[in-house]
Amino acid sequence: MNSLQEQTKIGELALSQERMPLFETLVDYAKKNTTPFDVPGHKMGAQTSPLKDVLGEMTMKMDVNSMKELDLLSHPDSVIKEAQQLAAQAFGADHAFFLVNGTTSGILAMILATCKPDDVLIVPRNCHKSVMNGLILSGAKPVFIEPEVDIHFGISHGISVKNVEKTLSAYPEAKAILVTYPTYFGSMNELRTICKLAHDRDITVIVDSAHGAHLPFMPGQIDPMTAGADIVTMSVHKTGGSLTQSSILLLNEGRISAKKMQKTLNMLQTTSANYLLMSSLDVARHELALNGYERYKALKPIVEKAIHEIEQNTCFEILKNNYLKHKCSQSHDWTKLVIRVNDCGLTGFEVYTLLKEKYQIQMELAEGYVVMAVITTADDENSLGKLVYALCEIEKIYGNKKPIYSTNVTPKHVNKLMITPRDAHYADHELVPIDLAKGKISADLLMIYPPGIPLVIPGELVSEEVIQQYHYYSETFGNVLTESDLKDHITVVKE
Known part of the structure; x- marks a missing residue:
């Protein structure tokens, strides 16, 4: 259109x-x-x-x-x-x-x-x-x-x-x-x-x-x-x-x-x-x-200006439409400001915490390499200006370390589904330490929230990668939700 x-x-x-x-x-x-x-x-x-x-x-x-x-x-x-x-x-x-x-x-x-x-x-x-x-x-x-x-x-x-x-x-x-x-x-x-x-x-x-x-x-x-x-x-x-x-x-x-x-x-x-x-x-x-079209039309150049200022002379990188189109033939919603920070020697979790505790800026989420801000028509030059200022100051103070890379940040494969989630839910269960769960069928849903995407779901085989990712997110962000009351434990299908 x-x-x-x-x-x-x-x-x-x-x-x-x-x-x-x-x-x-x-x-x-x-x-x-x-x-x-x-x-x-x-x-x-x-x-x-x-x-x-x-x-x-x-x-x-x-x-x-x-x-x-x-x-x-x-x-x-x-x-x-x-x-x-x-x-x-x-x-x-x-x-x-x-x-x-x-x-x-x-x-x-x-x-x-x-x-x-x-x-x-x-x-x-x-x-x-x-x-x-x-x-x-x-x-x-x-x-x-x-x-x-x-x-x-x-x-x-x-x-x-x-x-x-x-x-x-x-x-x-x-x-x-x-x-x-x-x-x-x-x-x-x-x-x-x-x-x-x-x-x-x-x-x-x-x-x-x-x-x-x-x-x-x-x-x-x-x-x-x-x-x-x-x-x-x-x-x-x-x-x-x-x-x-x-x-x-x-x-x-x-x-x-x-x-x-x-x-x-x-x-x-x-x-x-x-x-x-x-x-x-x-x-x-x-x-x-009545107003959405004109408001988003007016908001876009403000966001584009903020992106330019965040990326200028810093080690930050913003996820953009052209990158996604070249990377995987997909487009990008510019109201999701995904900011890659790991080249500054900081994890997304660290930048998220700094923005919250030092600058009173609440980001939507953090991941290993990125933080994300959700932009709406309620935002303006003032709110985006605060984010730009804080990120540039963080880069000046903390951005002198070596870039951070980790194999645990992004999953490499889909877990093997052994039985349906419904069958796993209704099966007999037992609680085991997550370090001893390799090779067992999960009856639990280990999830990072936000965004609410599971590391493993009921019915899937618990792999070594799942265990490593659990520990990575628990230690760096402390925000892995499980259905168990015991720390570092997982519910599995009883053998």
């Missing part, structure tokens, strides 16, 4: 996107002199409390229960229905469903709606842990595709078209393929081609777009619905401006019906959906649809 077409599309969209039906109705209700004898128990903040003192009276009045005038998320027929229809239109889908348990609930719903026990689901190995939980709940059999590994930056990118085509040919019985688009680090593969390859084989394409809610409103970017995906879940709270835990699931009907998707979501979501979360989705959609 060229620039003129994009602007025409945005202009037509704005004509119908000015209303915020759920948010407006909720505000009107909160302003009424209602005497509540329903839940929640704080009764619209009737009593003085520390929560009310901090959040304010209006916030408490808007935290209400489902009722006729405010509609019901599980069976919407008025203001929630209208808000979801506006979201579907704004994001280019047939249907939109509000989620109050984050993209996690959307990923579970996508898998459960497309796969029954023993169905084959094709999955990138660097997917989020919620995908693994979806495999356990559904009983689907995963076929993992190895992502493109970037040794230079010490991270993984998206799955390649070549590997997708090879896997689709090897597993023609597959019911669905899950694609992460964009990845946590902003890599975007050729999703349009992947969708065509899958659809030619009547395979459903489901997309984890947790970090891509802004893509439909960015000049020059291809979002998952435009690329042809069947179902997409996006964390509007991450990049779209809604409250934390609020997401949207988008559906193009054909392979999965809206009725089936609603039924599946009703099994996973609360019957007491939070109206602050839902109304924030209504507001975020409104802001993105």
Whole structure:
């Protein structure tokens, strides 16, 4: 789509996107002199409390229960229905469903709606842990595709078209393929081609777009619905401006019906959906649809200037579109500022800590070689200027060491899957020291958070590389999540 077409599309969209039906109705209700004898128990903040003192009276009045005038998320027929229809239109889908348990609930719903026990689901190995939980709940059999590994930056990118085509040919019985688009680090593969390859084989394409809610409103970017995906879940709270835990699931009907998707979501979501979360989705959609295009257009040169200043006369390097295109035929979302720091003689974990403790700058995550900042339309020259200043000062003070390289930063291969995650979950288990777990089948999910990508999942063989990576991340970052209460232990399938 060229620039003129994009602007025409945005202009037509704005004509119908000015209303915020759920948010407006909720505000009107909160302003009424209602005497509540329903839940929640704080009764619209009737009593003085520390929560009310901090959040304010209006916030408490808007935290209400489902009722006729405010509609019901599980069976919407008025203001929630209208808000979801506006979201579907704004994001280019047939249907939109509000989620109050984050993209996690959307990923579970996508898998459960497309796969029954023993169905084959094709999955990138660097997917989020919620995908693994979806495999356990559904009983689907995963076929993992190895992502493109970037040794230079010490991270993984998206799955390649070549590997997708090879896997689709090897597993023609597959019911669905899950694609992460964009990845946590902003890599975007050729999703349009992947969708065509899958659809030619009547395979459903489901997309984890947790970090891509802004893509439909960015000049020059291809979002998952435009690329042809069947179902997409996006964390509007991450990049779209809604409250934390609020997401949207988008559906193009054909392979999965809206009725089936609603039924599946009703099994996973609360019957007491939070109206602050839902109304924030209504507001975020409104802001993105009316103002997103112009705001991202204005933001890009500010980010480009910051990138230039960070890289100028320093040992830092920023992940860019041209690099990714040459490296693995993928593009990059410039709002994910991935900064390679290891040539300065510092790990990403060390730079992350310095930025937080010395400069009060909270980065999104750290890895062995990189730190990452997520940029949104809430950023400006002031916020980016603080980051530029801090990084340049860190380079001057600490950047006189030898570059750091480690074989533990990036995994070299996919672990061998011995049994399905579901079978591993329901098998008899035992707890063992991780150093004695080599050759055993994991019943645990060892995960670095963020980004929430597992080192090993239930059903996979624990290898020496897994053990080494566990120790590396535990010692350098101290942030490996396990299901065991004992440090340096792992739950395995009992032999």
